[in-house]
Amino acid sequence: MPCLLDKLEERVSSEELEEISMVMRSIWLRRNEVVFKDTFKSPSQVMTQAKEELRTYYQAKQKLRQNTEPRVTEGESLWSKPRESFVKANWDGAVDKERKKVGLGVVIRDEEGEIMAAV
Structure with missing residues (x-):
């Protein structure tokens, strides 16, 4: 669907x-x-x-x-896939206090691990 x-x-x-x-x-x-x-x-x-x-x-x-x-070097992945017909959004953020900046990233994957969207 x-x-x-x-x-x-x-x-x-x-x-x-x-x-x-x-x-x-x-x-x-x-x-x-x-x-x-x-x-x-x-x-x-x-x-x-x-x-x-x-x-x-x-x-x-x-x-x-x-x-x-x-x-960044790739390490062992701890990602687990969502249930069938679901998607999973993983996100991470970083703060640079010195420059007063914040960053955020999001990856959305389907149950096969395929990336559907990323920001």
């Missing part, structure tokens, strides 16, 4: 899918700010944030293409 992501991948380019994902993320973050911090962001602020984050994402992607040396 196709999920929303499958349907989107059939209809839009990968760049458009990245943009849609970033807008959806910004909407979710806005929702959290309203619920947990009682702060308001206008729709135009949400879109500005999404565009800025997308630009940062593309810059990071470009830097990765330029850097051909692996920074």
Whole structure:
């Protein structure tokens, strides 16, 4: 049974899918700010944030293409696959206190271990 992501991948380019994902993320973050911090962001602020984050994402992607040396060696994988007809999202984050930067990555895989999406 196709999920929303499958349907989107059939209809839009990968760049458009990245943009849609970033807008959806910004909407979710806005929702959290309203619920947990009682702060308001206008729709135009949400879109500005999404565009800025997308630009940062593309810059990071470009830097990765330029850097051909692996920074991490592969070790034994502890990943376990989800139940049939489920997907699994694994994420990790890093904080650089000195530069006041935070990074987050997410990988979504199906029950066969195939990557469906990554940010």
